Amino acid sequence: MIEPLELRHLRYFVAVAEELHFGRAAQRLGMAQPPLSQQIQRLEQIIGARLFERTSRRVQLTDAGTALLPDARRLLAGAEAALLAARRAGRGEQGELRVAFAATVMFLALPEIIRAFRDRFPGVHLDLREMPTGPQLAGIKAGEIDIGFVREPEPDPELDIVTVMREPLRIAVPKGHPLASRATISVRHLADEPFVLFPAELAPGLHAQVMSLCRAAGFTPRVVEESRELYTSVSLVEAGIGVSILPASVEKLGWRGVRYRAIPSASAETRIAAAWRKDRGRPVVEAFMGVVQEKVAGGR
Amino acid sequence: MIEPLELRHLRYFVAVAEELHFGRAAQRLGMAQPPLSQQIQRLEQIIGARLFERTSRRVQLTDAGTALLPDARRLLAGAEAALLAARRAGRGEQGELRVAFAATVMFLALPEIIRAFRDRFPGVHLDLREMPTGPQLAGIKAGEIDIGFVREPEPDPELDIVTVMREPLRIAVPKGHPLASRATISVRHLADEPFVLFPAELAPGLHAQVMSLCRAAGFTPRVVEESRELYTSVSLVEAGIGVSILPASVEKLGWRGVRYRAIPSASAETRIAAAWRKDRGRPVVEAFMGVVQEKVAGGR
DNA sequence: ATTTATCCATAGCGATTACATATGATAGAA
DNA sequence: TTCTATCATATGTAATCGCTATGGATAAAT
Numbered sequence: 001m002i003e004p005l006e007l008r009h010l011r012y013f014v015a016v017a018e019e020l021h022f023g024r025a026a027q028r029l030g031m032a033q034p035p036l037s038q039q040i041q042r043l044e045q046i047i048g049a050r051l052f053e054r055t056s057r058r059v060q061l062t063d064a065g066t067a068l069l070p071d072a073r074r075l076l077a078g079a080e081a082a083l084l085a086a087r088r089a090g091r092g093e094q095g096e097l098r099v100a101f102a103a104t105v106m107f108l109a110l111p112e113i114i115r116a117f118r119d120r121f122p123g124v125h126l127d128l129r130e131m132p133t134g135p136q137l138a139g140i141k142a143g144e145i146d147i148g149f150v151r152e153p154e155p156d157p158e159l160d161i162v163t164v165m166r167e168p169l170r171i172a173v174p175k176g177h178p179l180a181s182r183a184t185i186s187v188r189h190l191a192d193e194p195f196v197l198f199p200a201e202l203a204p205g206l207h208a209q210v211m212s213l214c215r216a217a218g219f220t221p222r223v224v225e226e227s228r229e230l231y232t233s234v235s236l237v238e239a240g241i242g243v244s245i246l247p248a249s250v251e252k253l254g255w256r257g258v259r260y261r262a263i264p265s266a267s268a269e270t271r272i273a274a275a276w277r278k279d280r281g282r283p284v285v286e287a288f289m290g291v292v293q294e295k296v297a298g299g300r
Numbered sequence: 301m302i303e304p305l306e307l308r309h310l311r312y313f314v315a316v317a318e319e320l321h322f323g324r325a326a327q328r329l330g331m332a333q334p335p336l337s338q339q340i341q342r343l344e345q346i347i348g349a350r351l352f353e354r355t356s357r358r359v360q361l362t363d364a365g366t367a368l369l370p371d372a373r374r375l376l377a378g379a380e381a382a383l384l385a386a387r388r389a390g391r392g393e394q395g396e397l398r399v400a401f402a403a404t405v406m407f408l409a410l411p412e413i414i415r416a417f418r419d420r421f422p423g424v425h426l427d428l429r430e431m432p433t434g435p436q437l438a439g440i441k442a443g444e445i446d447i448g449f450v451r452e453p454e455p456d457p458e459l460d461i462v463t464v465m466r467e468p469l470r471i472a473v474p475k476g477h478p479l480a481s482r483a484t485i486s487v488r489h490l491a492d493e494p495f496v497l498f499p500a501e502l503a504p505g506l507h508a509q510v511m512s513l514c515r516a517a518g519f520t521p522r523v524v525e526e527s528r529e530l531y532t533s534v535s536l537v538e539a540g541i542g543v544s545i546l547p548a549s550v551e552k553l554g555w556r557g558v559r560y561r562a563i564p565s566a567s568a569e570t571r572i573a574a575a576w577r578k579d580r581g582r583p584v585v586e587a588f589m590g591v592v593q594e595k596v597a598g599g600r
Numbered sequence: 601a602t603t604t605a606t607c608c609a610t611a612g613c614g615a616t617t618a619c620a621t622a623t624g625a626t627a628g629a630a
Numbered sequence: 631t632t633c634t635a636t637c638a639t640a641t642g643t644a645a646t647c648g649c650t651a652t653g654g655a656t657a658a659a660t
Binding site for chain 4: 021022023033034037038041054055056057058059
């Protein structure tokens with residue numbers, strides 16, 4: 001019968017090789033001497049060669065023992081290191097995290113969150129990518145993205161979605177537009193205006209919200225253009241193609257031909273949410289969300 | 301209680317990680333599924349983190365499992381390699397062998413033996429050094445040399461000594477010496493000649509043999525010079541300081557002012573022996589001596 | 601929607617084995 | 631030689647490894 005090699009054999013072997021004394025080695029291992037002798041004999045049987053030349057007076061390594069000792073030490077150290085690495089990975093202190101974010105989120109707290117997370121978890125490799133909300137949600141479900149920062153979408157049975165930030169909506173009108181002279185603009189004033197919007201599949205949450213704001217104001221917006229890029233939307237507004245309702249942080253883009261006006265309504269705000277898969281309880285995800293919660297709570 | 305990590309855990313883990321199916325992994329491991337589940341649970345307890353996210357339908361690696369898998373594979377392969385290396389060392393196919401040889405042995409079969417051994421045991425590193433017989437024997441006893449090729453010394457309780465070669469002795473006289481005209485010279489003709497010899501502590505066997513040859517011829521040689529180097533001995537003879545009795549292979553040095561004459565006596569021969577420590581049964585030593593025996597037997 | 605099939609987890613049991621204590625054998629020291 | 635230190639052997643016991651039987655959950659099939 002062939003007994004397989006175990007780390008126990010190597011642990012015992014190294015102890016005896018270092019002490020060159022079965023009694024002391026056994027003591028160091030916290031066991032009695034006879035079983036230690038037995039296990040060394042087993043190991044010798046596994047290898048098919050004596051590891052120690054032993055008389056009742058002297059214990060010394062044979063050629064086979066001399067060859068095995070450094071390997072055994074290396075293996076034991078490697079096993080220990082592997083154990084620690086796995087533990088760290090289990091605590092979310094090591095691994096890879098793929099984070100996606102909608103373009104506008106970059107204007108808000110995300111950079112600070114990233115910095116804080118990197119400080120706290122230097123062992124985690126962050127893979128960041130900009131992506132619209134719709135593809136993000138698909139990517140998360142497909143397992144290609146771990147966490148997405150999105151304009152808050154409808155609840156989804158597969159996803160955990162947590163609001164991390166609120167941001168007012170603004171009405172964007174071109175510089176010379178009649179409404180541009182007002183300090184605030186109610187949504188109902190836009191009833192007859194042409195709209196420039198993101199397509200629903202790219203930003204479902206924002207799209208739905210704009211629609212419901214208009215519906216609440218008693219009309220259905222006339223969408224004349226859908227743009228797939230934030231910059232395009234703004235430039236379409238500037239060109240006078242239409243008006244738009246956009247998150248306040250877009251102001252920071254600094255488009256000179258566009259005016260942003262507040263909406264006098266408490267519900268005219270978007271929520272930025274973090275989303276991740278409900279089923280896998282990835283520790284890195286939890287670690288990251290811990291940092292997010294902390295930053296968001298402290299930042300208000 | 302903290303159970304220690306064993307290779308068994310890693311073997312099972314790798315099997316499950318590769319199959320992503322407990323049943324098939326168990327089959328591959330030649331065991332039933334329940335104990336495999338148990339052992340994986342044990343491993344998860346040791347690590348302190350789940351390694352697989354498992355439903356009854358799907359098994360997939362967690363972060364901790366993903367981190368552990370390459371390490372586990374590496375460790376298992378390393379253990380296998382260490383086992384093989386130790387086995388090879390146990391068979392004398394790997395390791396280091398320190399071989400010493402007396403200067404004149406280099407003229408004989410040693411180079412061929414070395415070559416044959418290197419061919420047969422490429423994993424053994426040979427450390428060769430030239431050294432007189434006396435220091436060799438001391439070095440062998442001290443464990444600094446594994447095998448020595450010497451002019452055969454007296455038996456020694458600590459040493460195994462095996463004759464590997466025989467070689468006639470020659471009488472060396474300077475070119476113009478009266479005895480140089482003879483084809484052979486009996487030892488008794490040297491009764492009144494001054495002798496140049498190696499000191500007893502450097503070449504005890506040769507020294508004792510010359511002494512006993514002279515004693516058998518009825519005189520005690522008058523030693524006028526002792527030289528520590530072979531070349532010096534020969535040049536002293538050439539310079540007419542005295543005569544000497546030397547192994548025949550010294551002729552190959554090609555000293556033009558010296559004549560070598562045969563001795564008409566069967567006992568006028570030296571034996572070259574290999575010597576090694578009796579106590580340690582080093583497999584490399586045995587492997588080497590096996591090649592020596594073969595070469596010597598075939599070379600006669 | 602209900603049923604069925606698949607598959608991992610749990611329970612209980614038997615056999616193995618890892619370790620303990622007691623004792624023997626041997627080699628070096630006094 | 632006698633004594634002592636030390637490794638090996640013998641034997642008993644407790645832990646554990648693996649097996650069979652069964653439970654429970656989930657996805658697929660009807």
